[in-house]
Amino acid sequence: MIQSIYNRVQEEGIVPVVEIEDVNQSVSLATALLKGGIHCVEITFRTKQAANAIKLIKERYPDMLVAAGTVLSIEQVDEAVKAGADFIVSPGFNETVVHYCMEHKINIIPGCSCPSDLEKAISLRLSVVKFFPAEAAGGINAIKAMAAPYRTLSFMPTGGINLDNLNNYLSFDRVIACGGSWIASKDLLRHNAFDEIEKNAREAVHKMIGFELAHVGINAQDVQEARSIANFFEQIFGFTAKENPSSIFSDSYVETLKSPYLGKKGHIAIAVNSVERAKAYLINKGILFNEESTVIRDDGKIQAVYFKDQIGGFAIHLVRNSNLR
Template identity: 55%
Template sequence: MDKVLEQIQKLGIVPVVKLDNIEDAIPLAKALTEGGLPCAEITFRTDAAEEAIRIIASEFPDMLVGAGTVLTTEQVDRAVNAGAKFIVSPGLNPRIVRYCVEKGIPITPGCSNPSDVEQAIELGLEVVKFFPAEAAGGLNMIKAMAAPYHKMKFMPTGGITEKNLLSYLDFPKIIACGGSWMVSEALIENKEFDKIKEITKDAVVKMLGFELRHIGINAQNETEADSIATVFQNLFGFTKKMGNASIFAGLGIEVMKTPYLGQHGHIAIATNYLDRAIYHLESCGISFDETTSKYDSANKRTAIYLKDEVAGYAVHLLQK
């Protein structure tokens, strides 16, 4: 997969933005970046789109800015020259797709039926936009189309909200969702950029779904570990469960048979999407210890520790 599309996959959400006024470009980009989504698909439906892309690409060089609703090759050139890193179109126009492919420009054209997908495959694409998502059959339609086209991945846009976001992202053939609920025309028109930042942050938090899974306590040996687990069992009725390296008391307390990471022990935080969580936390300056990564039989990462302790506890993320 193209590197830009890989980055979009890690972000999980692509804000789809309609800008009427160029002066809104910088405060909008700032709100999205601070909200945790340094990404925007600026639709070419307004006269301000091209210059807005140019301003954002210049002032926020690390932001992934693309052009949407691109209908001609001339618009492709204008968008790319302004700094767009990817192109999105509402439908599949073979001429535009071929033009972008030949120039090495990532493009996700809109597809809503098997014929569109077969054209996309013929043109060498690995990812298409499913549009308009909800009106075209939603997640059930994507699942039906994904069955015969097992290598094709989708980026649904149109009718995606905070209410149905997770149901889409849970399907592994979907790399990300495009949405405008955090950047609605009304919010931008009213200059409510603090609100945009807040809604964006809420969207990221909901997507990642962090929750405390268990607390790990370091014991010196198995005898001490069993003694500690027994205390929790006697106090609260937490059933002990013996493991190879630890003893659980209920689901929330893990006692290590020998000291492990962390001065006192560890804290396990579960997340909906581990790799996305790593990407978003790294963008906030958090570092991870790659040597602690664990993988399942399908070579999918299931756990990893942060490099730094918190209050004497190591912290690791778990895939739900």
């Protein structure tokens, strides 16, 4: 898979899987997903309208990432590509379809649910596979078990995933995204419930990212003032002071900087499950980032990054949830 497509799927984290019966709903569906914060959709070839739906969505929203799903034949691959699909998703490891896509440099995520299929994927130097049907095939525990010996593969589980178990999958770093039909179900489409689809999309994105207040930061003028402030919080509220080279934390609630840093009044830290996904989501909302403030972990993931602009005199930064590895 072309790296840029792979990266975009991973940043999105959620791929709504949609079955379109009425092609006239295509653009309204895409609009609802985009308003809800999702910029990716998989249109399944379970209906005759799939290719037309893909074409209409790509014409209206050329930057939206559109996959063709449930692709079972070379003919469907050609239809999907002609319509503008960015990549192909198949429910199983159809060797004819996979080889055709590889030969024609067409991005594909084939379905795999057993070691034999994973080894076929590795032999073709694929880096991402679909794990389907996810819940019925053993869920996240099965993925973790199979990921252990096959270290070059990442997974996009689909099937039985919903708002309640979404983060069980996404918390595993070998899962790049989850596919799911609950966001834009057939019943919602049947009733033209695009407001509900938008609501489901927004709810899913917020669940995935997990925005929550991490701590408030205070800019002290020097070390002595920082220690005095931390001592106050410990004596009055019982917040235990823990000193670091550049700051002092009062439990996890307040961080007092030993010298003035970003933010006229201090800073506010927002914890997220994935800084990368949160950042991509917020960029689409128009938020600019101070790239020079980015802190990278040893594993290459972003630990923290500041917004470019202050809010009410406070610098805002994202930070990876401390409960996650």
